[in-house]
Amino acid sequence: MKLESVKRYAKKELNGWWIISLIGAAVILLPILYVFLEIFQEPNENWYQIREYLLGNYVINTIILVFFTGILTIFLGVTLAWLTSAYDFPFRKFFRWGLILPLAIPPYIAAYTYRTMLSYTGIVQSTLRNQWDVQINPELLSFSSLRGAIFVFTIFLFPYVYIIARAFLESQSSSYIENARLLGRKPTAVFFKIVLPLARPAIIGGAGLVIFEVLSDYGVTSYFGIHTITTAIFQTWFGMYDVDTAMRLAAWLMFIIIGVFILERLLRQRKRYHLSNKSKPLVPIKLKGVPAAAAFMFCTIVLSLGFIIPLFQLIAWAGLTFDKVWDISFFTLLTQTVSIAAISTAIIIIVATIIANVCRSKWAFPYILSKVITSGYSIPGAIIAIGVLAVFIQLDETLAPLYSYMGLGDAPLLLSMSIVMLIVGYVIRFMATGYNAVEVGFEKIGTKYTEASRLLGHGITKTFFRVELPLIKGALFSGFILTFVEICKELPLVLLLRPFNFETLATKTFQYAKDEMIHEAAIPSLMIIAISTMSVVVFHLIDKRVKK
Amino acid sequence: MKILEIKGLTFSFTKSKEPVINDFSFSMNKGEIVGILGQSGSGKSTLLRLIAGLEIPNKGAIHIAEAPVVTEKLFVQPEDRSVGMVFQDYVLFPHMTVKDNLLFGLVRTSRNERKSRLKEMLELVQMEEFELRYPHELSGGQQQRIALARALAPQPKVLLMDEPFSNLDSDLKDSIRLELRSILKKTGITCILVTHDRNDVEAICDRSISMSRIGDGNVSSIEKRIRIK
Incomplete structure (x- = not known):
């Protein structure tokens, strides 16, 4: 030119x-x-020490968290998206948007709520002990572990996969699914042969968001004492006052992020997913009897674990500390x-x-x-x-x-x-x-x-x-x-x-939780949940308007 | 006086190397109404966008009222070209009433003049009683008239119309065509009308140009036919 x-x-x-x-x-x-640019600077002694003794452990923990949370959120998110878009069962309309609600509870709040509920003095063990005289091996309910963190991330982050997969299934897939049905395939075959491969970009997109959240997390992992690259950044900054090493760790984490990005692109490309230009909404099949009850129960359990149980527990704790906080x-x-x-x-x-x-x-x-x-x-x-x-x-x-x-x-x-x-x-x-x-x-x-x-x-x-x-x-x-x-x-x-x-509300909540003042943390937590629910409502309204 | 003069205009979209418009030259006298015919993809709407300043040509020059608006070195922004346009789907601002839509273009007019111009335009398209309506409260034909009035209100030197009848019912088209010609002639505006319907051109225009592709290439050819009405 x-x-x-x-x-x-x-x-x-x-x-x-x-x-x-x-x-x-x-x-x-x-x-x-x-x-x-920190990568190109000469590292200091702290860095060599971290690399020698700690980095391996940090990386392994990070990978375990990302891998299992990724797999489990895909399973939960896609199953629920398929259930609420392809089938009709009692309260389906409520669950359609209700299942987004777990996003309103930040994982760090969920982490301390569940850990306290499942502790020796928490509601679960004390009820079992006092009402039915049942003693449970504390190891079995130990929540401060990788297992607990994966549970929290899965239950409170799966809506990312659910929202994107559901939007895709409801708007894009009807003609393919109808065709598969007309060709005589059973629902399970339709799900595995048609729905899953077609929804792959949507699922990977949602899972990508979950993975980025897990990699960003500090609240859950530090509360549970799990060492990841993110917690290490905090330790080097607050513990050693070493910004250079913290930056070097951040740069490495950044490479992992870029890796996830490239992987996401690679997994998405090659196939064309939108051949059908005319998209009409998927008409759900009405479930009756046992299948309807099972679908209802499944959604209820997930919603209870992801929103209702922690919310009620927090409300109960808030009542105990209201005057003080x-x-x-x-x-x-x-x-x-x-x-x-x-x-x-x-x-x-x-x-x-x-x-x-x-x-x-x-x-x-x-x-x-x-x-x-x-x-x-x-x-x-x-x-x-x-x-x-x-x-x-x-x-x-x-x-x-x-x-x-x-x-x-x-x-x-x-x-x-x-x-x-x-x-x-x-x-x-x-x-x-x-x-x-x-x-x-x-x-x-x-x-x-x-x-x-x-x-x-x-x-x-x-x-x-x-x-x-x-x-x-x-x-x-x-x-x-x-x-x-x-x-x-x-x-x-x-x-x-x-x-x-x-x-802020978030730092105060985290501080209370760190200081084991769990009941005091309830009110700021509830305030954060109330504010977060606003975004769920806005999302629901946008969705409704798009549907109109 | 030549109101519009186009010399050696060439344009291609960024991604395709084949030009949509290739070495196109054309001129118009004051008060002329010219129809541009062609199938979809022949570059007729692109030509309007180039005249309006909504696209930049690869080569060539455009002069409006003998002043250059685009050359190899110069580019005059759309708002400074004194070109009016009636879009295919009218594009009336949905959050403004008919009155506000019309007043919107009268930026360089004094307050008193604006009022009289508004009245004049509404009378011209016979829509005086619709002043306070919103676009969604008007029928397709009414929307088209308001779009025309809005484009004419600032007294542009050239009026461009992009498929103005494509959203109208066929029985409505005949009456509106005749009405449009009478409005255009009454104002004495120079107008280019893009359409794929030969009937539109025959009913409204003084002459016509056909744009079409030659062979597999995107080369546009010109076929002029003079039609004195």
């Missing part, structure tokens, strides 16, 4: 929106690059959580809207830009936190002469001790949640309204405020709610990046 043509293209496409987008992408990319300091905690989440979410939605608008142009570059800015979601909070921390420490060092000139003392840690660092961390980590929602909004309205407005004499910015914004405000609202909820639940990032003495 001639230079003149490039200039002309630039004149058409480049504007203030682009410049803001590029700055946004740079801010998001910088901490991640920082972590990567529900005071002015709790109100401060709530205000802090809500305000930090609201500020971060507002920044995310504004930046996401600007970038998503720019990315509607037909260049190849915007596609790359959109991938870059949404990469934070698959990167564990701990990696982002370490990257942000390193960048902010560097920034403080660079700005030291300016601080000194302003009379703030010699080389103070101004930015890296401030709340700004946490906000930047949140923005990077949850940009994808906001961006995807905004992108859906833009996709829905297409480019026609924009073109019409520009031909009527309005520039890009005026077109955005007068035409596009009113049309995508619903998408922006759902993006806001979903991102806000994710931030309120988030734990590893806030633990690493919060300023001294800054508490």
Whole structure:
């Protein structure tokens, strides 16, 4: 392409929106690059020690967790998705969205709730002992183990697979399933020969989300005393104050993430999955008698384990500690959580809207830009936190002469001790949640309204405020709610990046649990669950609107 | 005076190497109504998008009212070209009333003038009593008239119409065609109308151009027919 043509293209496409987008992408990319670059630095003594004695164990534990949770969530998620989309049984409509509810309970809350319930003094053992005089071998109910962590991750993360697989089965598969039935195949054969292979991309997509969550986790594994690469990052930072080694561990974890990504792509490609263009909803078969009762029981058990039992247990504990916890300091905690989440979410939605608008142009570059800015979601909070921390420490060092000139003392840690660092961390980590929602909004309205407005004499910015914004405000609202909820639940990032003495609902809950003040943890936990339920409701409403 | 002049226009989509439009030249005089006929994929809608500034050509130049809007070095943004467009599906802003849709394009008009222009446009398309309706409260034919009025309100130098009848019932088409020609002639606007229906061209246009593919290549050929009405 001639230079003149490039200039002309630039004149058409480049504007203030682009410049803001590029700055946004740079801010998001910088901490991640920082972590990567650590690989090329000379490691210190701590690193050799960790590599020699500990890293093997960390990696094995991480792989065990990822592998078993992956397999079990696929089993549970796909089975439930198939059951609720292909069959009709009592309360099916309720279970259809009710089975998303386990996502409202963050795994770290579930972990301490179940561990306490199953402990010697917990409701399970004490009821068995006092009511029926049954003594159980404590080993059998020991929950602080890899087994317990896999149970928690499976029961509380399977909805990721369930949601994506169900959406696929309900919308895409009907003609194939009907054909298989007409060709005389029995339901089990239809499931294994048609449904599973067809739903493979959806299942892998959902399982990918579960795996990223497991790799990011700090709450469950550290509470159970399981050493993974993520917990090791925390130990090297808080225990040894060694940012370089923490960054090196983060870089290794990043390689595992990239490996999972490549594996996911490889597993998805080669086959075409959407041959049928006309999709009509799958008509469920009515179950009667024993099969109907079995389907109902299965869904009830999963929902009870994943939502009802822990919720009721938390409510009971909350009753015991209400007077002690529900005071002015709790109100401060709530205000802090809500305000930090609201500020971060507002920044995310504004930046996401600007970038998503720019990315509607037909260049190849915007596609790359959109991938870059949404990469934070698959990167564990701990990696982002370490990257942000390193960048902010560097920034403080660079700005030291300016601080000194302003009379703030010699080389103070101004930015890296401030709340700004946490906000930047949140923005990077949850940009994808906001961006995807905004992108859906833009996709829905297409480019026609924009073109019409520009031909009527309005520039890009005026077109955005007068035409596009009113049309995508619903998408922006759902993006806001979903991102806000994710931030309120988030734990590893806030633990690493919060300023001294800054508490949120999540950190307080975790602190209470760590200090074995389980009953006190119930009220902040319930508050987080209540906020999280909002996102389930929003999701349900969107789903309903799409169906309409 | 030549209102629209296109010289050696070539365009291909990023992914395909074959040009959709190849070395296309064409000009129009003030007040002319030209129909562009062609099958789907022949590049007729793309031609409108190039004139409007919604796509960038690989080669060639476009002049509107003797001023260049696109050349090898220059690109004028769509909002600065003084081109009006009636889209295939009308694209009336759903969150605005008929009145607001019409006023939307009157950015460079004074407040007092806007009111009179609004009235004038609604009278022109005989939709005075629909001022406060929302687009979804109008029929297909009514929506089309409002889309036409909206495009004409800012007094563009060229009006582009992309398959304006494709969403209408066939019995409605005949009456609307005649009405459209009378509206266009009344305003004296220069207009390009893209359609795949020869009847549209015969009822409305002064002359027509057929765009078609030659052989397997995406080379477009021009076939002019003068039709004095």
